[in-house]
Amino acid sequence: xxxxxxxxxxxxxxxxxxxxxxxxxxxxxxxxxxxxxxxxxxxxxxxxxxxxxxxxxxxxxxxxxxxxxxxxxxxxxxxxxxxxxxxxxxxxxxxxxxxxxxxxxxxxxxxxxxxxxxxxxxxxxxxxxxxxxxxxxxxxxxxxxxxxxxxxxxxxxxxxxxxxxxxxxxxxxxxxxxxxxxxxxxxxxxxxxxxxxxxxxxxxxxxxxxxxxxxxxxxxxxxxxxxxxxxxxxxxxxxxxxxxxxxxxxxxxxxxxxxxxxxxxxxxxxxxxxxxxxxxxxxxxxxxxxx
Amino acid sequence: xxxxxxxxxxxxxxxxxxxxxxxxxxxxxxxxxxxxxxxxxxxxxxxxxxxxxxxxxxxxxxxxxxxxxxxxxxxxxxxxxxxxxxxxxxxxxxxxxxxxxxxxxxxxxxxxxxxxxxxxxxxxxxxxxxxxxxxxxxxxxxxxxxxxxxxxxxxxxxxxxxxxxxxxxxxxxxxxxxxxxxxxxxxxxxxxxxxxxxxxxxxxxxxxxxxxxxxxxxxxxxxxxxxxxxxxxxxxxxxxxxxxxxxxxxxxxxxxxxxxxxxxxxxxxxxxxxxxxxxxxxxxxxxxxxxxxxxxxxxxxxxxxxxxxxxxxxxxxxxxxxxxxxxxxxxxxxxxxxxxxxxxxxxxxxxxxxxxxxxxxxxxxxxxxxxxxxxxxxxxxxxxxxxxxxxxxxxxxxxxxxxxxxxxxxxxxxxxxxxxxxxxxxxxxxxxxxxxxxxxxxxxxxxxxxxxxxxxxxxxxxxxxxxxxxxxxxxxxxxxxxxxxxxxxxxxxxxxxxxxxxxxxxxxxxxxxxxxxxxxxxxxxxxxxxxxxxxxxxxxxxxxxxxxxxxxxxxxxxxxxxxxxxxxxxxxxxxxxxxxxxxxxxxxxxxxxx
Numbered sequence: 001x002x003x004x005x006x007x008x009x010x011x012x013x014x015x016x017x018x019x020x021x022x023x024x025x026x027x028x029x030x031x032x033x034x035x036x037x038x039x040x041x042x043x044x045x046x047x048x049x050x051x052x053x054x055x056x057x058x059x060x061x062x063x064x065x066x067x068x069x070x071x072x073x074x075x076x077x078x079x080x081x082x083x084x085x086x087x088x089x090x091x092x093x094x095x096x097x098x099x100x101x102x103x104x105x106x107x108x109x110x111x112x113x114x115x116x117x118x119x120x121x122x123x124x125x126x127x128x129x130x131x132x133x134x135x136x137x138x139x140x141x142x143x144x145x146x147x148x149x150x151x152x153x154x155x156x157x158x159x160x161x162x163x164x165x166x167x168x169x170x171x172x173x174x175x176x177x178x179x180x181x182x183x184x185x186x187x188x189x190x191x192x193x194x195x196x197x198x199x200x201x202x203x204x205x206x207x208x209x210x211x212x213x214x215x216x217x218x219x220x221x222x223x224x225x226x227x228x229x230x231x232x233x234x235x236x237x238x239x240x241x242x243x244x245x246x247x248x249x250x251x252x253x254x255x256x257x258x259x260x261x262x263x264x265x266x267x268x269x270x271x272x273x274x275x276x277x278x279x280x281x282x283x284x285x286x287x288x289x290x291x
Numbered sequence: 292x293x294x295x296x297x298x299x300x301x302x303x304x305x306x307x308x309x310x311x312x313x314x315x316x317x318x319x320x321x322x323x324x325x326x327x328x329x330x331x332x333x334x335x336x337x338x339x340x341x342x343x344x345x346x347x348x349x350x351x352x353x354x355x356x357x358x359x360x361x362x363x364x365x366x367x368x369x370x371x372x373x374x375x376x377x378x379x380x381x382x383x384x385x386x387x388x389x390x391x392x393x394x395x396x397x398x399x400x401x402x403x404x405x406x407x408x409x410x411x412x413x414x415x416x417x418x419x420x421x422x423x424x425x426x427x428x429x430x431x432x433x434x435x436x437x438x439x440x441x442x443x444x445x446x447x448x449x450x451x452x453x454x455x456x457x458x459x460x461x462x463x464x465x466x467x468x469x470x471x472x473x474x475x476x477x478x479x480x481x482x483x484x485x486x487x488x489x490x491x492x493x494x495x496x497x498x499x500x501x502x503x504x505x506x507x508x509x510x511x512x513x514x515x516x517x518x519x520x521x522x523x524x525x526x527x528x529x530x531x532x533x534x535x536x537x538x539x540x541x542x543x544x545x546x547x548x549x550x551x552x553x554x555x556x557x558x559x560x561x562x563x564x565x566x567x568x569x570x571x572x573x574x575x576x577x578x579x580x581x582x583x584x585x586x587x588x589x590x591x592x593x594x595x596x597x598x599x600x601x602x603x604x605x606x607x608x609x610x611x612x613x614x615x616x617x618x619x620x621x622x623x624x625x626x627x628x629x630x631x632x633x634x635x636x637x638x639x640x641x642x643x644x645x646x647x648x649x650x651x652x653x654x655x656x657x658x659x660x661x662x663x664x665x666x667x668x669x670x671x672x673x674x675x676x677x678x679x680x681x682x683x684x685x686x687x688x689x690x691x692x693x694x695x696x697x698x699x700x701x702x703x704x705x706x707x708x709x710x711x712x713x714x715x716x717x718x719x720x721x722x723x724x725x726x727x728x729x730x731x732x733x734x735x736x737x738x739x740x741x742x743x744x745x746x747x748x749x750x751x752x753x754x755x756x757x758x759x760x761x762x763x764x765x766x767x768x769x770x771x772x773x774x775x776x777x778x779x780x781x782x783x784x785x786x787x788x789x790x791x792x793x794x795x796x797x798x799x800x801x802x803x804x805x806x807x808x809x810x811x812x813x814x815x816x817x818x819x820x821x822x823x824x825x826x827x828x829x830x831x832x833x834x835x836x837x838x839x840x841x842x843x844x845x846x847x848x849x850x851x852x853x854x855x856x857x858x859x860x861x862x863x864x865x866x867x868x869x870x871x872x873x874x875x876x877x878x879x880x881x882x883x884x885x
Contacts, residue, residue, distance in 0.1 A: 177658035184616045186645040199662040
């Protein structure tokens, strides 16, 4: 290329230059809706979380509450609104925990290499060898069903995958010349990790975060369904499916709606992640061709 | 129709991400007759690759063929359906890319990949095609033509792989062969065998060919006609003879000057002998894992001087720079900076020692963090080594940019907004930010265009004169080293075979290996290739391959003057010759190549 300025746009952030598609707009809107509801839910819910509003159990939509009632005659709408907060907050906390552990250890393993990498990798592989649900069941079985144990357990189980991804990323970026240049300058491990490797791993990590968040919702809902997650009378979507499973045969909204909500949240998140990844790859491909 | 390919008024447009279409190729017309080789030359961005791809009716993603006609074998391929065009590719026209290693699937045996296209086109069954391929291997001078097809791509050398790539392209017996910089990534010694093989097979099969390159000396060997391109426009067209001896256009003359800079063979080192050298490497042995790359290497870089390190790829040039920088710790030996010994390990070196010795990498774009602005890239070493922050740092960044001839406004840019040459200047500025005594330049101009590279070399020279910084200049490009270095070290298989002032190294007597290297640099005259490929040196050199860690002299298996019985077993004596020259060879000085 000649010394003339080429017209490639600056790429300050990983989000720069992303073009919206309809899928992304719809998925984003759904997510935004649930996030907003999680924030303001308690103020707009027509009834309390555990408040019994009707003597009719499994009332259909429009009778009793707007979206019917559950097995104890509680308002399904209100419990859904309260539930989004529990479900998303727990998923967020577990995902953050898994990333805090996974990314730190993964990058550390990639930079320090040697015995540290070997030991941590083998431990993680040992954890990964167990089916994740089984592993979680064992840990919760031993330590009991408190929210803290639940969050830590799911965070730990999810962090194994995050560790793998960030270790691979760390190895890939870690051999780039600009990282070598920083090493040759005498920079410490912390600088190399936070200033050189992390900013250049952001795009895949953000995508990974979205996927793990989805997985964590499904995982937590599954545990709640098994009765090991959130405990009554607190509202959680997975728990709601489980406690109202008896109404399924009556076609009750109390069992179907929370399942549909879980689906809408996870599918939207997945679509958004797909869009983000495709855009990232697309931009990189075009950029390479231009040079 | 006698023209195999005829392109009329071709226009190709390209679009940067999110931008509008801009013209890349502007109104280019050309034709290639049967058995003729047309060379497209120009810098990157001149549109030469784009034109060669358009000859197959192909435009890279983000590009489109906006106008013009491409006639191949009497078909206007722009008007063909994708299916018909697909049938032409590989059959009537085929393509040899710059990097053979990237074009072969590493998981499949070579033979299977070579016959893939004819098999697809239904040219015969696997056994017949394999037999034909074997015949091609023989014509391309490949060693063991019967068995080379059973190997995997990583089991053959780079030059052999490039010839196998040509076999793949020739396997359908195409009417037109497109060669896109097929020897640019190869060493000069390998380039000879590959060029020779290409030329022979093109002549023998009567194929028309388009040869894309930026190297005029290479073109002189293979092309019948030359088309010079600049910014997507035709600058000049003519026979090879006319372009080489009587270029009409200024741009063509500029290209020719940049290809072969005049050697600077001034002997002005003697005066510095009294000084403590900036860098002294003594008996260093280093490698990766169980492999030893460098064995017993000693060299010195005097103050404010340029020491060139030359040799083929894989001979340990980059490892030497990494050992000096501490990135690859030496196993044995001593490294001194300004007369003070430094630890082999990077972590054990004081910041002062790190500051004194900076490194500039070959690939300008991967050496800059794409998520940092130039301001931060240059600011960090200022803060790290000199504690400079805020206003002072910003001023110094502007000074550094000025030093490497870039405008101060570049400070707020990201690396992606810079061209290759500009990025390499930023890399240099980052090294200068430390105020180093020596800069290790690892093939810093190899990835750049000749004209841009010449600019970077000029900059390095002026910085040396202004700042008194010394360079260890690693390159496989001998003419650049000859034009720039005060002293030269020749490495082969991780050992120093010859060193001394560049005047002495580039003049007779030579170590047989140095002689081979120098004789392999293409000269800008027609017929050079045939002459050099026939010499005993070239034939001996192409039979063996580099063997690291061999007993005796590592070059023995490729040397035309080998003393059988001695060279393979006994390490060669290191002799001091007049003029400060040191040569490691069993041959007595008077028997050395001259």
